[in-house]
Amino acid sequence: MTSVLPRRAALGLLLATTGAAAPRAQPATDPLPSWREGPRKQALRDFVAAVTREGGEAFVPPAARIAVFDNDGTLWVEQPAYTQLFFILDRIRELAPRNPQWQEDPTFRAAIAGNLQEAARGGMEALLKLAGAAQAGNTPEEFQRLASAWLATARDARWRRPYTELVYQPMLEVLAFLGANGFTSFIVSGGGVEFIRAFSAGTYGIPPHRVIGSTFALKPGEQDGRITLTREPRLDFVDDGPGKPVGIARHIGQRPIAAFGNSDGDHEMLRYTTEGAGRRLGMILRHDDAEREYAYDRESHVGRLAKALDEAPQRGWSVISMRQDWRRVFPGDA
Amino acid sequence: MTSVLPRRAALGLLLATTGAAAPRAQPATDPLPSWREGPRKQALRDFVAAVTREGGEAFVPPAARIAVFDNDGTLWVEQPAYTQLFFILDRIRELAPRNPQWQEDPTFRAAIAGNLQEAARGGMEALLKLAGAAQAGNTPEEFQRLASAWLATARDARWRRPYTELVYQPMLEVLAFLGANGFTSFIVSGGGVEFIRAFSAGTYGIPPHRVIGSTFALKPGEQDGRITLTREPRLDFVDDGPGKPVGIARHIGQRPIAAFGNSDGDHEMLRYTTEGAGRRLGMILRHDDAEREYAYDRESHVGRLAKALDEAPQRGWSVISMRQDWRRVFPGDA
Numbered sequence: 191m192t193s194v195l196p197r198r199a200a201l202g203l204l205l206a207t208t209g210a211a212a213p214r215a216q217p218a219t220d221p222l223p224s225w226r227e228g229p230r231k232q233a234l235r236d237f238v239a240a241v242t243r244e245g246g247e248a249f250v251p252p253a254a255r256i257a258v259f260d261n262d263g264t265l266w267v268e269q270p271a272y273t274q275l276f277f278i279l280d281r282i283r284e285l286a287p288r289n290p291q292w293q294e295d296p297t298f299r300a301a302i303a304g305n306l307q308e309a310a311r312g313g314m315e316a317l318l319k320l321a322g323a324a325q326a327g328n329t330p331e332e333f334q335r336l337a338s339a340w341l342a343t344a345r346d347a348r349w350r351r352p353y354t355e356l357v358y359q360p361m362l363e364v365l366a367f368l369g370a371n372g373f374t375s376f377i378v379s380g381g382g383v384e385f386i387r388a389f390s391a392g393t394y395g396i397p398p399h400r401v402i403g404s405t406f407a408l409k410p411g412e413q414d415g416r417i418t419l420t421r422e423p424r425l426d427f428v429d430d431g432p433g434k435p436v437g438i439a440r441h442i443g444q445r446p447i448a449a450f451g452n453s454d455g456d457h458e459m460l461r462y463t464t465e466g467a468g469r470r471l472g473m474i475l476r477h478d479d480a481e482r483e484y485a486y487d488r489e490s491h492v493g494r495l496a497k498a499l500d501e502a503p504q505r506g507w508s509v510i511s512m513r514q515d516w517r518r519v520f521p522g523d524a
Numbered sequence: 525m526t527s528v529l530p531r532r533a534a535l536g537l538l539l540a541t542t543g544a545a546a547p548r549a550q551p552a553t554d555p556l557p558s559w560r561e562g563p564r565k566q567a568l569r570d571f572v573a574a575v576t577r578e579g580g581e582a583f584v585p586p587a588a589r590i591a592v593f594d595n596d597g598t599l600w601v602e603q604p605a606y607t608q609l610f611f612i613l614d615r616i617r618e619l620a621p622r623n624p625q626w627q628e629d630p631t632f633r634a635a636i637a638g639n640l641q642e643a644a645r646g647g648m649e650a651l652l653k654l655a656g657a658a659q660a661g662n663t664p665e666e667f668q669r670l671a672s673a674w675l676a677t678a679r680d681a682r683w684r685r686p687y688t689e690l691v692y693q694p695m696l697e698v699l700a701f702l703g704a705n706g707f708t709s710f711i712v713s714g715g716g717v718e719f720i721r722a723f724s725a726g727t728y729g730i731p732p733h734r735v736i737g738s739t740f741a742l743k744p745g746e747q748d749g750r751i752t753l754t755r756e757p758r759l760d761f762v763d764d765g766p767g768k769p770v771g772i773a774r775h776i777g778q779r780p781i782a783a784f785g786n787s788d789g790d791h792e793m794l795r796y797t798t799e800g801a802g803r804r805l806g807m808i809l810r811h812d813d814a815e816r817e818y819a820y821d822r823e824s825h826v827g828r829l830a831k832a833l834d835e836a837p838q839r840g841w842s843v844i845s846m847r848q849d850w851r852r853v854f855p856g857d858a
Contacts, residue, residue, distance in 0.1 A: 253725060330773045374733070387777045397587060398777030399708070400733070408773055410766040410792070416799045417792060419773050432744040439664045439742055439753050441775065443721045443732030458744070458751060465750045 221367040224360040230515045233508045237471040248469035252372035257448040261379035263493040264452045267356040269484040274385050281324035322423025337388035354393045359521045379403045380430030402437045404429045434459035453493040472507035479513040555701040558694040564849045567842045571805040582803035586706035591782040595713035597827040598786045601690040603818040608719050615658035656757025671722035688727045693855045713737045714764030736771045738763045768793035787827040806841035813847040
């Protein structure tokens with residue numbers, strides 16, 4: 191074993207020493223280079239400055255610096271449909287030869303034909319039927335391997351790039367900026383928890399245990415003398431809308447001080463966060479950039495944003511304009 | 525804002541430099557001073573050395589170094605009854621004047637009289653009735669304040685010390701030893717998650733989001749224009765026995781590589797951990813020290829240890845003897 195402990199102790203001492211001696215200058219480099227100067231970038235900087243200033247009236251100790259992020263439409267692209275839905279459709283097509291009975295069912299037939307609109311005609315019930323057939327019956331580890339393998343090869347139809355490259359560079363900078371200032375960030379998503387865990391560490395630097403999402407029931411059992419956990423085709427927690435505060439309280443056990451969302455499904459999470467006492471930050475990403483990404487809000491079936499947008503001014507939430515506030519959208523952009 | 529980023533970068537550079545230059549010597553100080561030399565201390569050291577040796581065949585990257593700890597009887601005293609049960613009884617007595625109807629019920633009457641044996645005569649059903657009456661109807665934040673306030677004043681009957689001082693010093697050293705070697709540790713307990721969260725950060729250095737436990741249903745609502753979450757008197761997840769692997773998969777999303785328990789309630793957690801591929805560590809704390817703590821296993825109503833003890837040799841689990849392996853038991857001991 192290497193001598194980790196003494197070296198750590200020496201570093202701790204050094205940190206304390208340089209901490210006392212370092213001049214309190216502005217950072218030499220901009221931690222948010224993809225953000226244009228303006229009210230939203232200023233709101234981010236002001237909030238972090240206020241809650242990290244020791245002795246200041248808004249100071250929050252690092253242990254309470256909890257930030258929560260929606261995923262679809264907040265950290266990565268959610269149009270023309272949720273990425274997980276494309277995964278589900280590809281899985282249905284892959285499994286179809288082994289399930290000839292699916293041809294009797296119009297929802298499955300449409301999914302196998304790749305007709306998303308037709309498959310979705312049966313509403314949430316139809317989608318949950320597809321989701322269960324495509325994703326259940328395996329262990330969490332097996333499912334994550336399936337999702338990882340798919341993410342490694344699948345390509346978005348518009349940009350012809352992997353979905354994990356269609357994440358928002360400015361939001362990656364927010365995650366890094368908060369992390370460097372002692373925050374612990376969590377993903378709080380309506381999507382399936384194990385789907386997001388398949389890429390969150392590599393893509394966002396967020397480890398699996400800091401991902402909260404919707405879940406299938408897990409059934410414990412035994413096979414070949416080993417414990418098994420089987421994902422059943424039955425949602426036992428929906429981490430969306432009023433479910434988000436429940437998921438946060440259950441999993442994190444602390445009320446966040448900062449929340450980032452983009453749709454009405456984040457309304458309760460934004461409220462729960464900003465209704466707490468002391469300085470809080472609520473931010474809504476508005477997709478108003480049809481040229482570089484998409485423009486949608488009130489009329490959209492995916493990521494509908496109406497109520498949260500209307501209430502933003504009175505609740506003190508900042509509305510990020512993708513078009514105005516972001517210098518670039520994706521990591522690969524110039 | 526202070527110049528956090530450049531200082532961190534400079535430190536990172538320094539760490540990389542000293543890391544390359546440092547001689548690979550044994551640590552100057554023993555990270556497990558409360559452990560006597562012997563097979564268990566050696567098993568701990570060997571395991572950590574093996575999984576942290578870069579290039580070694582048992583190497584595990586830091587992101588996968590997940591360790592799980594039972595709480596009652598593994599990190600702190602669980603005799604003569606679970607600490608949370610004493611909390612429940614005190615709450616029942618405190619609330620009794622406002623609930624005169626409780627006097628009609630023999631379970632409540634026994635609890636109010638402080639007769640634990642009589643109150644427990646109705647088995648799990650009776651205890652859950654008391655637990656619900658004592659602990660539900662509030663928000664998670666309110667409940668944690670109640671639990672914190674109680675822990676600050678309540679005293680164990682034998683040692684006359686706060687329960688949070690009746691934690692095992694050798695296990696605190698294991699937590700610190702693992703943390704210094706890049707592990708992330710979680711509590712996985714049959715106890716109520718919010719009860720443990722009230723003291724885990726201060727006592728164990730484990731933040732609330734790394735505590736997994738049994739949960740009451742949380743009901744979202746609204747009061748005075750603010751979102752509320754109300755703890756209902758109904759268990760919706762029991763994090764014990766076969767529930768522990770479910771809680772781990774749900775919350776952590778990774779199979780641990782090390783597990784520490786003390787009773788048959790930890791059997792499935794120990795199995796789930798050590799049935800994974802690669803080097804694993806399973807350890808059982810055996811309470812065989814009536815003089816300094818307690819001696820109990822097969823016949824005990826609290827923390828019964830039989831099946832896990834019988835299977836330990838074939839499964840490769842180390843059985844820690846409190847009497848033989850620990851130089852001292854509590855932090856306050858000489």
